[in-house]
Amino acid sequence: MADYILRRLIYMLITLFAVASILFLMFRMLPGDATLQVISPAMDEAVQQRMKAAFGLDKPLLQQYFIYLKNLVTMEWGRSFVTAQEVTAIVSYRFWNTLLLMVSGLCMTLTLGIGLGIIMAWKRNSPLDIGGTVVGLIFQAAPPFITGLLLLMTLSYRLGLFPTGGMYPAGARPDSIFGLLLMPAFWERIVLPTFTVGMYYLATPLLVMRDSMLEVLGSDYIELARAKGLKSSVIMFRHAARNALLGVVTLASILVGFAVGGQVVVESLFSWPGMGQLMVESAASHDYPVAQGTFLMLAILVIGLNFITDILYSYLDPRIKVSAEGISR
Amino acid sequence: MSNNRVLRVKNLNVRYQTQQGPVHAVNDVSFDVFQDEVFGIAGESGCGKSTLIRALMRLLPDSAEVTANEITLSGQNLESMPERRFREEVLWSKMSLVPQSAMNSLNPVYRVGNQIMEAIQAHSSKTNAQARERTAHLFDIVGLQPDLMDNYPHEFSGGMRQRAMIAMSLALDPGLIIMDEPTTGLDVLVQERILRRIREIREEISSSIILITHDIAVIAEMSDRIAVMYGGYFMEQATAIDLFETPSHPYTLGLKNAFPSIRRKGQELISIPGSPPTLIGECKGCPFWERCPFSVEHCSNETPAIEKLAQYHEVRCFRHKDTPQLRELASKKGTWLSLD
Numbered sequence: 210m211a212d213y214i215l216r217r218l219i220y221m222l223i224t225l226f227a228v229a230s231i232l233f234l235m236f237r238m239l240p241g242d243a244t245l246q247v248i249s250p251a252m253d254e255a256v257q258q259r260m261k262a263a264f265g266l267d268k269p270l271l272q273q274y275f276i277y278l279k280n281l282v283t284m285e286w287g288r289s290f291v292t293a294q295e296v297t298a299i300v301s302y303r304f305w306n307t308l309l310l311m312v313s314g315l316c317m318t319l320t321l322g323i324g325l326g327i328i329m330a331w332k333r334n335s336p337l338d339i340g341g342t343v344v345g346l347i348f349q350a351a352p353p354f355i356t357g358l359l360l361l362m363t364l365s366y367r368l369g370l371f372p373t374g375g376m377y378p379a380g381a382r383p384d385s386i387f388g389l390l391l392m393p394a395f396w397e398r399i400v401l402p403t404f405t406v407g408m409y410y411l412a413t414p415l416l417v418m419r420d421s422m423l424e425v426l427g428s429d430y431i432e433l434a435r436a437k438g439l440k441s442s443v444i445m446f447r448h449a450a451r452n453a454l455l456g457v458v459t460l461a462s463i464l465v466g467f468a469v470g471g472q473v474v475v476e477s478l479f480s481w482p483g484m485g486q487l488m489v490e491s492a493a494s495h496d497y498p499v500a501q502g503t504f505l506m507l508a509i510l511v512i513g514l515n516f517i518t519d520i521l522y523s524y525l526d527p528r529i530k531v532s533a534e535g536i537s538r
Numbered sequence: 539m540s541n542n543r544v545l546r547v548k549n550l551n552v553r554y555q556t557q558q559g560p561v562h563a564v565n566d567v568s569f570d571v572f573q574d575e576v577f578g579i580a581g582e583s584g585c586g587k588s589t590l591i592r593a594l595m596r597l598l599p600d601s602a603e604v605t606a607n608e609i610t611l612s613g614q615n616l617e618s619m620p621e622r623r624f625r626e627e628v629l630w631s632k633m634s635l636v637p638q639s640a641m642n643s644l645n646p647v648y649r650v651g652n653q654i655m656e657a658i659q660a661h662s663s664k665t666n667a668q669a670r671e672r673t674a675h676l677f678d679i680v681g682l683q684p685d686l687m688d689n690y691p692h693e694f695s696g697g698m699r700q701r702a703m704i705a706m707s708l709a710l711d712p713g714l715i716i717m718d719e720p721t722t723g724l725d726v727l728v729q730e731r732i733l734r735r736i737r738e739i740r741e742e743i744s745s746s747i748i749l750i751t752h753d754i755a756v757i758a759e760m761s762d763r764i765a766v767m768y769g770g771y772f773m774e775q776a777t778a779i780d781l782f783e784t785p786s787h788p789y790t791l792g793l794k795n796a797f798p799s800i801r802r803k804g805q806e807l808i809s810i811p812g813s814p815p816t817l818i819g820e821c822k823g824c825p826f827w828e829r830c831p832f833s834v835e836h837c838s839n840e841t842p843a844i845e846k847l848a849q850y851h852e853v854r855c856f857r858h859k860d861t862p863q864l865r866e867l868a869s870k871k872g873t874w875l876s877l878d
Contacts, residue, residue, distance in 0.1 A: 429642040436595055436637070437657045438629030448645055527647060527690045 287498035296502040307483035317407030326418025345412035374480035421456035462518040542573040548608035578761030586770040634707040640700040644691035651687025676705035697728035769825025776851040791868035
């Protein structure tokens with residue numbers, strides 16, 4: 210098992226390295242000169258040269274690349290062109306906000322999808338089964354900004370049930386993440402964005418769980434479990450759902466990647482001060498160091514969550530551990 | 539063979555509703571299983587043998603309609619028993635199963651021993667330690683190392699899984715063990731070892747066994763009494779000796795021809811032309827009449843009744859009085875070829 214985790218960790222580092230390299234190239238290949246934001250062409254030629262040298266931009270590309278990698282590891286990610294704040298400070302604050310919303314959205318998608326999928330398969334062709342499929346597909350077909358807008362319009366503006374956006378009331382910024390979690394106002398505000406992303410991605414785990422449940426329910430070990438005289442609830446959860454879950458866990462790691470896309474839309478819509486919103490803002494204001502930091506941080510988040518699902522999968526399926534020990538599956 | 543009856547089934551019928559019409563999977567099947575005996579049910583694939591045992595264990599889907607005049611297990615009427623009581627008091631504790639595909643009948647994500655312990659604990663108040671001890675003992679009985687208990691099914695070979703399934707079936711000392719093709723899919727050597735183990739276990743336990751297989755050799759070797767099933771009907775039922783010495787149904791005669799025998803070396807095997815009926819729609823007449831070289835006019839529109847030839851010998855054929863003559867004719871290849 211330790212061997213397996215170590216191997217996964219190494220894969221994770223290689224992936225991160227690849228992402229960082231692609232980002233380095235991408236920002237240098239963008240049309241237009243990124244440095245124009247800081248080094249104005251109206252300045253004296255000599256001043257421009259000196260500023261370029263100060264940023265290390267006069268060095269050859271390969272050397273810049275190694276400096277870039279070194280700075281990444283030592284957490285010197287530069288300063289914002291707009292606010293001159295440290296990028297790491299901006300991004301790390303936003304990171305937790307995004308993580309909170311993303312995890313709560315994924316939790317909703319997965320628990321609702323898995324739970325409902327189990328019951329729908331167990332009661333195949335019942336009104337619940339058909340209704341669940343329809344609702345899941347409607348929310349998947351509707352873009353999240355439409356769902357979110359409709360929710361804001363009805364529940365927030367018309368009925369006044371939920372605040373219209375943000376993470377906490379203006380002027381009540383908590384000093385730590387724990388302070389935030391203790392605020393009822395925070396929980397009030399996370400409901401709508403969570404519901405919006407949660408429902409948007411619901412159909413995928415729901416239908417996958419339902420399908421793999423149906424497949425498992427037709428298998429020989431389920432018939433044997435029935436012959437053993439076990440209770441239906443034991444057969445449904447301990448025997449069937451436990452196996453059907455394997456398909457959904459694989460899916461979860463893919464879903465994490467997709468969730469970033471929904472995150473950008475939902476954070477902008479609900480003024481959630483997370484990385485999705487930051488990504489949009491920094492790109493619009495040509496704040497390249499911040500944009501680069503945000504991209505990198507999002508990549509770390511997705512790769513990290515993927516790593517967790519991989520570990521979870523090997524815990525759920527005993528056959529995986531064996532293949533990690535070198536015996537074929 | 540004692541006269542203590544463990545299972546009595548009378549006039550069991552199973553119908554499926556399908557889009558092509560009703561399927562008559564099991565028709566008017568009656569039999570008894572006595573204590574300590576192995577009752578074999580032989581038949582080709584699709585003849586209804588698996589449906590029959592699934593009906594007994596109530597494992598059929600809702601689309602199947604099961605009717606019977608009597609199903610009694612150890613004196614208990616199973617037919618009118620409510621679902622919950624059947625599950626708690628009958629399944630596995632009085633009637634257990636060695637399934638057809640041992641390969642896939644163990645849940646891949648749980649340790650083999652735990653799956654046996656689960657069966658024990660579902661029907662008794664044994665503690666984990668007691669159930670574990672019992673499981674280790676069961677492993678020992680079927681010839682598996684008790685320390686393999688903590689392995690996962692994928693770490694077992696086919697033969698080992700089959701042994702584990704047999705161990706599981708013995709877990710609660712049931713009065714009746716149903717073995718559905720217990721050796722299909724195993725190679726001959728493993729098959730022989732499993733069969734030998736089953737015979738040894740029979741000496742030690744008092745369970746009766748229903749053995750279902752399409753393999754005539756296996757059934758001849760293992761069973762005290764044998765029923766030959768075709769098209770959902772029991773065509774012939776007799777003690778193993780009677781069935782092979784004085785087979786009386788044309789289908790049994792055909793089956794005997796199709797299997798090699800050591801005694802009749804060099805003899806050509808004769809197969810029965812044609813294929814079994816689909817069982818869809820209202821079936822009239824004997825299901826075998828189209829393939830039967832001895833069929834007479836009313837075979838096609840009237841179902842023959844069961845005729846008793848000896849104490850344990852029953853046959854479902856209009857021509858049961860002509861059997862010596864039919865036996866003679868059936869051993870000639872031309873008799874069967876005339877049908878083509």
